[in-house]
Amino acid sequence: MRSYTELRQLRFLYLEDSYVLDVVAEPGTLILKVDLVFTEDHPEYRPPEPGDRYSYTRGELKFSGVSRLTWSGQGAQPAVDASGERDYGCVDSLEFEGSRYRIEGDFGIIDLEAELVMIQMSKH
Amino acid sequence: MASYIIGGIVIAGFVVMTCVVLCPVIATAATMSVSAGSGASILAAAKVTGAALTDQPNTSIIKPASETARGALVRYDADFAAGQLTGGGRATASQLDEFGAAQGWTRGQSATGPLKYEDGNGIARLTIKRGSDRAPGSGSPHVEIRNDAGLRVDPYGHLVTRSSLGNHTPIEWNLP
Numbered sequence: 001m002r003s004y005t006e007l008r009q010l011r012f013l014y015l016e017d018s019y020v021l022d023v024v025a026e027p028g029t030l031i032l033k034v035d036l037v038f039t040e041d042h043p044e045y046r047p048p049e050p051g052d053r054y055s056y057t058r059g060e061l062k063f064s065g066v067s068r069l070t071w072s073g074q075g076a077q078p079a080v081d082a083s084g085e086r087d088y089g090c091v092d093s094l095e096f097e098g099s100r101y102r103i104e105g106d107f108g109i110i111d112l113e114a115e116l117v118m119i120q121m122s123k124h
Numbered sequence: 125m126a127s128y129i130i131g132g133i134v135i136a137g138f139v140v141m142t143c144v145v146l147c148p149v150i151a152t153a154a155t156m157s158v159s160a161g162s163g164a165s166i167l168a169a170a171k172v173t174g175a176a177l178t179d180q181p182n183t184s185i186i187k188p189a190s191e192t193a194r195g196a197l198v199r200y201d202a203d204f205a206a207g208q209l210t211g212g213g214r215a216t217a218s219q220l221d222e223f224g225a226a227q228g229w230t231r232g233q234s235a236t237g238p239l240k241y242e243d244g245n246g247i248a249r250l251t252i253k254r255g256s257d258r259a260p261g262s263g264s265p266h267v268e269i270r271n272d273a274g275l276r277v278d279p280y281g282h283l284v285t286r287s288s289l290g291n292h293t294p295i296e297w298n299l300p
Binding site for chain 2: 039047051054056076081087104
């Protein structure tokens with residue numbers, strides 16, 4: 001399979017240090033709520049605040065037109081940070097081949113067929 | 125004659141009492157000297173002594189004597205030992221790999237993902253990352269640490285936010 005960095009709409013993301021806050025699977029849709037890290041060549045990129053590793057932008061990684069989805073390896077405990085927020089670690093890998101996607105992280109392994117993947121941002 | 129016998133008994137008693145008192149002290153001192161050795165011995169020493177390794181004690185994880193295992197100098201604390209290993213940013217990836225295995229945690233790594241150690245409660249205690257030159261500012265190798273309650277901590281046991289530098293403790297990468 002191929003890396004997400006080959007996808008036009010995702011190639012400006014650094015998912016390996018982007019934190020997954022929630023995963024929502026509904027009929028036809030999969031949404032990962034994520035604190036996103038942008039690479040320096042994206043207009044949304046900002047230098048990190050003092051004391052932070054990166055500047056994070058809250059957003060969603062949304063798969064639509066989902067026709068098949070399996071989610072294995074669930075059950076890991078979420079992390080809790082000093083602010084009390086929970087997260088499921090980072091997106092360890094996101095690979096694709098045609099319309100098939102495979103996403104892996106502390107939340108488990110999600111294998112799906114989808115028509116479209118896109119990001120939606122909301123500055124936090 | 126009787127005074128010689130009594131004197132002998134008194135001297136023998138003094139020798140026995142001295143041994144009883146001093147032997148544990150000598151043994152403790154010997155163990156602590158091992159603990160204070162080079163970085164290479166930290167893993168082994170941490171398994172034995174835990175709190176004897178630091179000059180910056182983290183009072184939140186030092187256990188009272190009443191909680192120590194019978195016969196042990198200090199109750200072993202994996203969180204404390206992980207902090208000792210990673211403090212100062214000088215730990216290597218292979219040391220962390222060895223450390224995670226020594227705790228009995230489960231090792232996991234996907235084809236392209238980071239190396240992880242998960243404890244028996246499903247908590248990813250160590251996430252060891254190589255970094256990437258795609259990351260802003262050239263992401264360098266680092267480790268993310270969670271304590272036994274699943275809280276993100278830095279090497280000194282302080283709670284940290286996920287975005288903070290404290291959640292990205294630098295390491296040296298020496299794995300393939």
